[in-house]
Amino acid sequence: MTFRGGIHTPEEKDRTKGLPIQTAPLPPKVVIPLSQHSGAVCEPVVNKGDVVKKGQKIGEGKGPVTSTIHSSLSGKVVDISPHPHPFGSSVLSVVIESDGKDEWTPVLKENEDYLSFDTQKLKEIVREAGIVGLGGAQFPTHVKLSPPDGNGIEYVILNGAECEPFVTSDHRLMVEKSSEIIEGLNIIIKILSAKKGFIGIEKNKPDAISTFNSQLSRPTIVGTPNSQLEVVDLNIKYPQGSEKQLIKSIVNREVPADKLPVDIGVVVNNVGTAYAVYEAVRYGKPLIERVITITGNGVKEPRNLLVRIGTSFDFLIQNCGGFAGEPEKVIMGGPMMGIAQYTLDVPVIKGTSGIVVFLKESTSPHPSLQRRGLRGDEYLPCIRCGRCIDSCPMGISPNLYGLYAERGMIEGGRDFIDEAQKWDVMDCIECGICSYVCPSNRPLVQFIKYLKSEVKKKTKNGKR
Ligand code: SF4
Ligand code: SF4
Structure with missing residues (x-):
């Protein structure tokens, strides 16, 4: 289907799809924006001069749709002020200089017995861990896991399509952390009382597909009968990883205009989000790091790296050997939906799946990909x-x-908007x-x- x-x-994934995830070195400082999610921006809960530990909460939001923010290293808060954000504006950010010790906050709690937790407790852990959709949308996960009353969820779909050219961070995570992702899926299924879970993966990742299939062939998977879980190999087609297209491909349901997947009994999460849910519930770890791909013909040594939130693009590109020539374009994410950057002084945020660097167009094998977003x-x-x-x-x-x-732009006519x-x-x-x-080239x-x-x-959230 x-x-x-x-x-x-x-596809352009050959540079990095076979490279194991490496841990990026400890940066000398991190710049952590207080907006890395849909909904209300966080208020800082630390002050300039405070000493913080890794995993300590530094920002908290108010209202139903928001998320929490944590320090990704131990050190000292040296600034709280607006800084460049990869979405293009300046955003209030907490700047923390590393003390080199990389010490965790002592309040983290491991939960060996997490399978006995009730739904409310699991959701509370996800909320406190500051988990948002890691596929790029950055929607707070605890909100997604709290459908309105009466919305019975039938299916949970994990999105492992990764259809964006160049980016391989989800691919590597699926190959290297499949059992943790399955446990994250089980936790999500439990929270939503769903009937079935799917892991959708494009056919160009046969190693990830066979890794999950061999995991699911074990006699028992923690918490959920095997019959409730299924790996679906998806056609290689862009935008296979888009939520509505993924739902159509896997369960043959269409999300009507003005509606959400939850309205048709489906919840979709990225595979990285499921991994983060497992890490939070099992080990008490807040979302302070993620896997990203640094690649493109403009990077000397492309890599898949586990990176702390707040690490600068500049630091990471230098860690990949620097530029391979004169760069024309640096994109956060893939070239189809990613955002071109005007400075390297921007941090990795929770929604950063990759950094793609292109050299001047004359050297690009795919100028139409490179042209996107210029x-x-x-x-x-x-x-x-x-x-x-x-x-x-x-x-x-x-x-x-x-x-x-x-x-509309030339004549200023409102009718064109209507x-x-x-x-x-x-x-x-x-x-x-x-x-x-x-x-x-429009x-x-x-x-x-x-x-x-x-x-x-003109309207309330674009609704008629
Ligand atoms: S970006 Fe263009 S092709 Fe994609 S959904 Fe919008 S109108 Fe359609
Ligand atoms: S119809 Fe017009 S806007 Fe659409 S692809 Fe052709 S030239 Fe471009």
């Missing part, structure tokens, strides 16, 4: 070729949005395919982001 539209991008690039008028419409996985009309956005909303611009998942396939995703922000200004 598969979803409509989609494309086959160059600011100020030249583009041409729409020639109505229809490629963007044919490839769009949401079945919407990117060419129209481009025209509406251009006219028209875009009428033609379902809010359904766009910002996968980047339309920009990728457009022969006129920055359709940027146009769409503009229209969506205008619609949100």
Whole structure:
């Protein structure tokens, strides 16, 4: 089974897919933004000059949708002020200088008997650990694990598709930590009282698929009968890892416009999130580190690294041998949905799956991948070729949005915003395919982001 539209991008994963995860060295300092999640920004709970330990809480949010933030090393708080954030703005951040000792906070608690915990206690541990969706969305996991009353969850899907070109962090985690990921899935199934769990993996990761299959062939898996768990090998197609497309491919259900997976009885989590849930519940570890891939033709020694949240891109690229020439573009995430960076003085955040560096376009084997997201690039008028419409996985009309956005920006007409909303611009998942396939190099995703922000200004969260 598969979803409509989609494309086959160059994979470009060979540089790192066979490289075991290494632990990045201790950085001299970390810059930890107090916003690394959807919802309310955290308030600092430490002051400049405080001595902190690794795993100590340094930020806490208020309200139903927020998350907590912890120190990723031991040392001294030397600054609390706005710093560059990989999403492009400046965000209030806690700067901690390492004391070189890397000491854990003493309040962490191992839980050998976690299988006896009730649902509420498990959710509380996930909330306190500051776990958010590690696939990039950064939605607080404890909120995802608390569906509104009456929303019976049938299926939990772990997303191991990793369809973004270049990035291999989930692939390596699945190969090296499969039993921990399965235990994380079991905890999520228990919290949601779900009937079945799936692990969806693209077919280009046969080693990960066979690792999980051999784990599931054991007589018992902690907490859940084997019959309730299934590995699904997915077609290699972008954006296979997008939530709605993954659900269609695995359980053949469609998430209606304006609805969430939870409304059709499904919860999707990234495999890295399930691993973080296990680490928090079993060992009391808050989310202070994650695996990322540093790669691209612009990096001398590409790697998969276990990295502390708050480590600067500059430090990590230097740790990978530095640039392999003159870089043109540094992206957080993959080239399709990632965000181009204007400085290397930005930190790894919870949603960072990779850092991809491209050299000048003339040296790139895939200029259309490299072109994605470049600011100020030249583009041409729409020639109505229809490629963007044919490839769009949401079945919407990117060419129209481009025209509406251009006219709206030039003529200032509010009607164009209304028209875009009428033609379902809010359904766009910002996968980047339309920009990728457009022969006129039109920055359709940027146009769409503009229209969506205008619609949100006019309406309550973009809903009609
Ligand atoms: S970015 Fe949006 S409009 Fe473009 S192909 Fe993806 S879902 Fe469709
Ligand atoms: S792919 Fe580009 S040129 Fe073709 S219809 Fe879409 S916007 Fe127009």
